[in-house]
Amino acid sequence: METRALKVELLSLGARVPVRIKGRKAGAGPAAGGMFIIGDTVANVATQSWFVAQSPYHLAFAHGRYRLMKNGEFVTEVRFPTAKFQTLKTAEGIPYYKIALLHGMDCLATTTIQTCVYWNTPLRCRFCAIELSLQSGATIAKKTPEQLAEVARAAKLLDQVTHVTLTTGTTATPDKGIEHLVTVARAIKTATGLPIHVQFEPPKDLTIIDRLADTVDTVGIHVESFDRTVQSAITPCKANIPLEQYIEAWKRSVSIFGESQVSSFVIAGLGEHDESIIEGSRLLAELGVYPFIVPLRPIGGSMLEHKRPPSPERMRPLFETVADILRETGVSWQKCKAGCVKCRACSALPDYE
Numbered sequence: 001m002e003t004r005a006l007k008v009e010l011l012s013l014g015a016r017v018p019v020r021i022k023g024r025k026a027g028a029g030p031a032a033g034g035m036f037i038i039g040d041t042v043a044n045v046a047t048q049s050w051f052v053a054q055s056p057y058h059l060a061f062a063h064g065r066y067r068l069m070k071n072g073e074f075v076t077e078v079r080f081p082t083a084k085f086q087t088l089k090t091a092e093g094i095p096y097y098k099i100a101l102l103h104g105m106d107c108l109a110t111t112t113i114q115t116c117v118y119w120n121t122p123l124r125c126r127f128c129a130i131e132l133s134l135q136s137g138a139t140i141a142k143k144t145p146e147q148l149a150e151v152a153r154a155a156k157l158l159d160q161v162t163h164v165t166l167t168t169g170t171t172a173t174p175d176k177g178i179e180h181l182v183t184v185a186r187a188i189k190t191a192t193g194l195p196i197h198v199q200f201e202p203p204k205d206l207t208i209i210d211r212l213a214d215t216v217d218t219v220g221i222h223v224e225s226f227d228r229t230v231q232s233a234i235t236p237c238k239a240n241i242p243l244e245q246y247i248e249a250w251k252r253s254v255s256i257f258g259e260s261q262v263s264s265f266v267i268a269g270l271g272e273h274d275e276s277i278i279e280g281s282r283l284l285a286e287l288g289v290y291p292f293i294v295p296l297r298p299i300g301g302s303m304l305e306h307k308r309p310p311s312p313e314r315m316r317p318l319f320e321t322v323a324d325i326l327r328e329t330g331v332s333w334q335k336c337k338a339g340c341v342k343c344r345a346c347s348a349l350p351d352y353e
């Protein structure tokens with residue numbers, strides 16, 4: 001099987017793995033997975049969700065190597081990124097892994113504010129687990145610029161991290177958490193010079209995005225779904241934001257950061273039709289925005305924990321079709337300087353370009 005098709009299968013089906021590499025349980029992104037390096041690509045593979053027990057894939061460990069097996073047959077070898085920085089602690093005794101983690105092969109990632117204004121309300125995104133990792137003690141509520149600068153310096157030195165992803169829960173303030181992202185990004189940039197990606201909800205006042213221009217290299221403004229019914233049911237807080245506000249935020253961001261430096265997650269498997277993903281991706285690509293299509297990752301403890309991700313049979317043609325659109329428009333992961341698109345562990349779309 002070609003590597004990209006294997007990646008699609010692993011993203012949808014997950015794999016059973018030895019306990020020591022199960023990965024983080026919760027968080028804001030597609031958590032509950034492990035980072036599998038296969039050939040020259042990397043996949044964020046579900047290892048803890050309920051459906052993993054039914055996956056035909058499992059990892060066997062023998063003679064110091066991990067062997068990926070499908071229905072008991074050897075498929076390929078898998079490597080895992082090392083993160084030496086995650087074994088360190090700050091002077092106050094906070095473990096670095098509670099401040100930021102290695103994502104993919106070489107990306108330092110963190111949720112700068114681990115609380116969300118929508119969490120204890122009916123508006124919470126049904127797939128999200130942002131406050132679960134906080135409740136479990138796996139992280140801290142708000143990471144300071146000093147803490148993140150320290151961790152980023154170590155991650156660059158010890159593990160050759162090449163870029164940084166910063167996300168945030170939405171705050172109750174009009175800047176939606178962007179101000180804190182600016183401060184944190186500035187501290188990391190000064191300490192390391194690394195390219196930085198930040199993610200946020202589109203603010204009403206678009207000039208707030210301009211404040212990121214000096215320190216940040218790429219941004220993610222995530223619509224999650226283009227299907228209005230799905231939005232109302234799954235991401236009610238986002239259903240309250242008109243698509244026009246997203247479009248204006250994407251346009252302004254492309255004008256600041258450039259083509260292929262702005263992205264939006266588009267989640268498959270929330271009840272939408274393929275057409276909504278394909279047409280939505282076309283809209284994004286024509287604006288110069290990368291449609292980061294990911295299969296739903298049902299995280300344990302989230303409101304969608306019992307859902308099943310979309311099948312590889314559905315995802316493969318979706319990736320192929322949208323990759324054609326990317327080729328037409330010139331938008332490409334290879335141009336992207338930082339963030340999820342550069343990391344590409346959660347989507348096989350870059351592998352299909």
Ligand code: SF4
Nearest residue numbers: 029103340343345346
């Ligand atoms: S694609 Fe984004 S969320 Fe997924 S592992 Fe990479 S940095 Fe993390």
